Amino acid sequence: MNLHGLRLFYTIATTGSVTGAAALLTISQPAITAQVKRLEQELGVQLLQPAGRGIRLTSAGETIYEMATRLFAVERQIEQFCIESGQGTIGSISLAATYLPAHFLLPGWLARFKQQFEQIELTIHTTNSSDALRMLTDGQVDLAIYGGVTERETEWIQTEELFRDELWFVVSPEHHLANRHVSLAEMMAEPFIMREQGSSTRERLLSLCRTHNLPAPRIALQFNGLYEAIQAVIAGYGANFVSALIVRDEVKRGTLCRVYVDEVQLYNTIAVCLRKGETPRAAAGHFIDRIRHHIKQKDLLTN
Incomplete structure (x- = not known):
């Protein structure tokens, strides 16, 4: 016709x-x-x-x-x-996020984004670091919000650091190392409660031991979630190596205490990851811009 x-x-x-x-x-x-x-x-x-x-x-x-x-x-x-x-005012965004940003950062970021872009559908996959990057490289998601280290960048992935957060050793207030300054060897002698294999923070802890020629710590309890691991430490058993972003409020309230390992000062990098050489779609680009804007407003960027 x-x-x-x-x-x-x-x-x-x-x-x-x-x-x-x-x-x-x-x-x-x-x-x-x-x-x-x-x-x-x-x-x-x-x-x-x-x-x-x-x-x-x-x-x-x-x-x-x-x-x-x-x-x-x-x-x-x-x-x-x-x-x-x-x-980029309508459409969809699929993202993978590691547990740290998924639980402590994304809820606020997503809520503010939806207030401005109501018609954009968002799908979030919460997983560990290895799986988040695998989903990105396999094309299952548009981007990944990653809590870990920038060394994970590969020929397929490019990362943009958003900000850094300290990594702390924490124990319960009743623990014999609570609020003490100790050597790394003393700290590694304690049983640890950690996330599953594939967790970026767990890998950082093991890498730290290898760097200082120390035996790997004993992982006495293993959980698939951050909350469960932290609650077990609060209950009085073992130690955890974790981003300060997660436990800062618990330390302020006194339900957790830091252990100061003098020769160790490590940071956790929060980054947005994209497939290298690929420009994100307009909707995903808007989301990344809103994250940058919020971090700048909150003065979280590390020089």
Whole structure:
């Protein structure tokens, strides 16, 4: 079907005359009339008929006008969708996040983002560091919010550091090392409660031991979640090596205490990860920009 001819017929029916349609479309009246005649021949029905000095729709013309109205309304919706999608005001974002940002940062970031971009759908996969980067490289997610170390960047992944947070050794207030300054060897003699293998912080602890030629600590309890591991330490058993962002409030309240290991000062990097050489879609770009803006407002960036 000749959609151009249908559009001319639709404009005639909307304006009520060939003259009005010609003025609106800046096309000559004879050209419009000829196109509509060809459309009628193609469809095998009469769409317009004379009515005094003007025209009116036939019964078939009225039906086809109603259908054309719906058709061109959908066309406008498609055009609007493409505009908004290109601008990043609608669409979807799928992201993977490690446990630290997923539990302590993303809820606030996502809430503020949705206030501005209500029509964007968000899917969040919370997992450990290894799986988050695997999902990114496999194309399962648009980006990853990663709590760990920037050395994990590969030929497939580029990272942008958002800010850094200290890594602390923590124990319960009743623990014999609570608030003490000790050597790393003394600290490593304690049983640890840690996350599962694949956790970035656990890998940092093991790397620290290798760097200082110390045996790996005994992982006495292992949990798949941060909350469970911290609660076990609060209950009075073992030690944890964890981002200060997670336990800062517990230390202030006195339900946890730091252990100061004099020769160790490590930081946890919070970063956004993308596939290298790939520009994020507009919606994902907006989300990353909002994160940057929030961190700048909160003065969390590390020089």
